[in-house]
Amino acid sequence: MFRLEPRASAPLLWQVATPVLAVIATMIAGGILFAALGFDPVAAIRTIFWDPLFGPAASYSRPQLLVKAGPLILIACGLALGFRAGIWNIGAEGQYIIGAICGAAVALAAYPADAFWIFPAMILAGALGGWAWGMIPAVLRNWFGASEILVSLMLVYVAQKIAAWMAFGPMKNPEGFNFPGSRNLQQYEPASNPELIAGTGLHWGVIVAGIALLVTWFVMSRHVLGFHIRTAGAAPRAARFAGVRPERLVALCLGVSGALAGLAGLFEVAGPAGQITESFGSGYGFTAIIVAFLGRLHPLGILLAGLLMALTYIGGELAQLMLQLPAATVQVFQGMLLFFLLGFDVLTRYRIRRRHA
Amino acid sequence: MTDIFRAEGLGxxxxxxxxxxxISFAVAAGEIHALLGENGAGKSTLVKMIYGLVRPDEGRMIFAGHPHAPADPRAARAAGVAMVFQHFSLFDALTVAENIALGMENPPPRAELSRRIAELSQGYGLPLNPARRIATLSAGERQRVEILRCLLQNPRLLIMDEPTSVLTPQEAEILFATLRQLAERGTAILYISHKLEEIRSHCDRATILRHGKVVGTVDPRAHSAPELAAMMVGAEMRVIDRSGRNPGAMVLAVAGLSTPAGRSEGVALKDVALRLHAGEILGIGGVAGNGQEELLSALSGEIATAPGTVMLESADLSALPPEARRRAGLLSAPEDRLGHAAVPEFSLTENTLLTAGSRQNLIRRGLIDHAAARNFAQSVIRAFDVRTPGPGTAAGALSGGNLQKFVIGREVLGNPRVLVVNQPTWGVDAGAAAAIRQALLDLAAQGAGVIVISQDLDELLELSDRFCALNEGRLSAPRPTEGLSVAEIGLMLGGAHGMEVAHVPA
Structure with a gap:
């Protein structure tokens, strides 16, 4: 028999190795799954992980990598702050939707004006909307001790309903032949978030995601705020002793992660998505949770994990198109990835010993 | 005497x-055998092997004439080994009888069990009402529950891990009377403690461990406490130097300090008042759980209190958060090293940032100076002889004594006006404890005011100029330590809790 023995400290090697192992295990388990469904496992894995970057249609799919990775990384940066502090914002998806609605509202109110301030005002509104949606669980936790996990998660469904209401009601395009959905902001230049360099997928959201990565890295490694966040997560009483006010940290972490998710939503609605629709939320807020953990809550890890998850999105779509793989493939893949990561994580904290009889 | 337990070459x-x-040593039936050693000397590992929590890599054990290799504590208990841990594992919301039933393999019917508990507890002079809830019991009474739980198994070897650390002197005497009675009936007792006087007056033999090896088995009555300590640490103990202290101006005045009743099991402070002078050590005794943590939190700033309740040299700190109080010169070191005074997962360097950020200039305008923090950690390690590979080591990897030296050293090097420490040498080996006490004395000699909150009366008598007791959140009036007897102190602490015979239903 085998048994687990706690390690004195988590070796760096395992901390780096487990995400890689998780990816490999996901590929193997995914391959078995595809084989069981009657698909060629090798072809399916290649379609998902290889073809988007180097396949025959790579020139179409490669820019998508940044388009998808941008919002994932932006949201994951904010989530990582809170997760490090033991504050669990599970509702980034809702903050993402509300941010998009608030940003779009500014644009639609200004339409058809042409002014330089419109896009900056949209960014501000998007961040504020996400922040406000994130502050709801923060306030409820600080005042009534409500679980931020449940409140933030349930607010996702509220946000989705609001998005549907907006698409069918207040924000419906008056020139849209009564189809649900707002005006397309891509066609309203002062409010649009275009591809900045053709063929790269680079838009303002990607740039902001890059800035967020740098700022997160700086705060977590150099600033006393990052130290306080890590202390609160590792030993709440020690944090209090050091002078951390837990309520402030809750408000800060939920507020910042909400604002970043709101920004991601805004850049999405002004760019790749173009409009508020009934189904505006596309799961980025949930996938970003996987990105944050897969990246070990570390900025560099989040960058790599964000790109990888973006790849599974693109590759999954490609596999649907080319191999007629079911649409749920991507979600199954992402779920397996988190599952394997948490499973392999045991290896960083324990070593496996053979039990001698 | 026949050996009931023998260890041969355990590794x-x-x-x-x-x-x-x-490790080789033997325990005879009917003796109280002390296991003596510094923290990290290997005492816990050794008793864990006897109790089946850890398996030895080498060597063998013989218990009652049979090879003893328990796979788990259940097997050890079945063989006749029982253990009372330092930290109790009792459910507060359940009664004494319910708690004991939970720990049994096949608990008898409740009425039968209650009768047996009452019988045993009376027989051994451990008054305890089986129907009482644990939450209403004192620490001493809780320990009795743990002991009774063991006695119900009729153990032939009873292991006790630092049992008197939570007891008042009177309660400790009751415990020893019980242990003596048990020994007379043939039970062997393996007794782990740091308290040398206790071992000298109550134990028949003592096995001394150092660095995981047996130094020797001796008759503790034939040796003085310093001799025993020297065997433990392998060198002559430093003699505490109390000279060169003369109280100066008042530095800290606490008046009318009350805290709201704790949310859970905490004890509220009730109208606490004290005055502390420069160059003085004020000892605060009392059994833990009587408001000690709350007092430290109210002084450190973790709990804010009413205006005017905490005054440092005429500045009102009552409303200030911890960091501002540290800047003003009021430093503190809480009892719990792992998770309160230090973060186990963090390196020693990072742990300096918890409290020394502003005083040592390690954090400037929010930015952390990692090099300065490492240097400061290094100077704490050097000045306080912290045994560790270096400042990059995780705090949790240090032994209790070494981490405590680091925690106290971090505050002492912060050059405080007032330092408040809670249980500064709890669970710390004799060598480290002496070093910590000397550091506190030196700090006072340099003109700082020091408050030592401790359960260890010897320590308080050794260190403090004035002594007061904290009991159920109330602080007694201070008395000069000079000429105070242990019996008087016991009375100040509220006497032994629950010494009156419990009313046990027949």
């Missing part, structure tokens, strides 16, 4: 540590 290696090395 255990953990990653990076040789915890036990060729």
């Amino acid at each position: 255990k290696t953990y990653p990076g540590v040789r915890a036990n090395d060729d």
Whole structure:
């Protein structure tokens, strides 16, 4: 028999190795799954992980990598702050939707004006909307001790309903032949978030995601705020002793992660998505949770994990198109990835010993 | 006397540590056998092997004439080994009888069990009402529950891990009377403690461990406490130097300090008042759980209190958060090293940032100076002889004594006006404890005011100029330590809790 023995400290090697192992295990388990469904496992894995970057249609799919990775990384940066502090914002998806609605509202109110301030005002509104949606669980936790996990998660469904209401009601395009959905902001230049360099997928959201990565890295490694966040997560009483006010940290972490998710939503609605629709939320807020953990809550890890998850999105779509793989493939893949990561994580904290009889 | 237990060449290696090395010793039936050693000397590993929590890598054990290799504590209990841990594992919301029933393999019917508990507790002079809830019991009474739980198994070897650390002197006497009675009936008792006087007056033999090896088995009555300590640490103990102290101006005045009743099991402070002078050590005794943590939190700033309740040299700190109080010169070191005074997962360097950020200029305008923090950690390690590979080591990897030296050293080097420490040498080996006490004395000699909150009366008598007791959140009036007897102190502490015979239903 085998048994687990706690390690004195988590070796760096395992901390780096487990995400890689998780990816490999996901590929193997995914391959078995595809084989069981009657698909060629090798072809399916290649379609998902290889073809988007180097396949025959790579020139179409490669820019998508940044388009998808941008919002994932932006949201994951904010989530990582809170997760490090033991504050669990599970509702980034809702903050993402509300941010998009608030940003779009500014644009639609200004339409058809042409002014330089419109896009900056949209960014501000998007961040504020996400922040406000994130502050709801923060306030409820600080005042009534409500679980931020449940409140933030349930607010996702509220946000989705609001998005549907907006698409069918207040924000419906008056020139849209009564189809649900707002005006397309891509066609309203002062409010649009275009591809900045053709063929790269680079838009303002990607740039902001890059800035967020740098700022997160700086705060977590150099600033006393990052130290306080890590202390609160590792030993709440020690944090209090050091002078951390837990309520402030809750408000800060939920507020910042909400604002970043709101920004991601805004850049999405002004760019790749173009409009508020009934189904505006596309799961980025949930996938970003996987990105944050897969990246070990570390900025560099989040960058790599964000790109990888973006790849599974693109590759999954490609596999649907080319191999007629079911649409749920991507979600199954992402779920397996988190599952394997948490499973392999045991290896960083324990070593496996053979039990001698 | 016949040996009931014998260890032969026991060895255990953990990653990076040789915890036990060729341990051989024997415990005779009917004796109280002390196991003596510094923290990290291998005592816990050794008793864990006897109790089946850890398996030895080498060597063998013989218990009652049979090879003893328990796979788990259940097997050890079945063989006749029982253990009372330092930290109790009792459910507060359940009664004494319910708690004991929970720990039994096949609990008898409740009425039968209650009768047996009452019988045993009376027989051993451990008054205890089986129907009382644990939450209403004192620490001493809780320990009785743990002991009774063991006695119900009729153990032939009873292991006790630092049992008197939570007891008042009177309660400790009751415990020893019980242990003596048990020994007379043939039970062997393996008694782990740091308290040398206790071992000298109550134990028949003592096995001394150092660095995982047996130094020797001696008759503790034939040796003085310093001799025993020297065997433990392998060198002559430093003699505490109390000279060169003369109280100066008042530095800290606490008046009318009350805290709201705790949310859970905490005890509220009730109208606490004290005055502390420069160059003075004020000792605050009392059994833990009587408001000690709350007092430290109210002084450190973790709990804000009413205006005017905490005054440092005429500045009102009552409303200030911890960091501002540290800047003003009021420093503190809480009792719990792992998770309160230090973060176990963090390196020693990072742990300096918890409290020394502003005083040592390690954090400037929010930015952390990692090099300065490392240097400061290094100077704490040097000045306080903290045994560790270096400042990059995780705090949790240090032994209790070494981490405590680091925690106290971090505050002492912060050059405080007032330093408040809670249980500064709890669970710390004799060598480290002496070093910590000397550091506190030196700090006072340099003109700082020091408050030592401790359960260890010897320590308080050794260190403090004035002594007061904290009992159920109330602080007694201070008395000069000079000429105070242990009996008087016991009365100040509220006497033994629950000494009156409990009313046990027939």
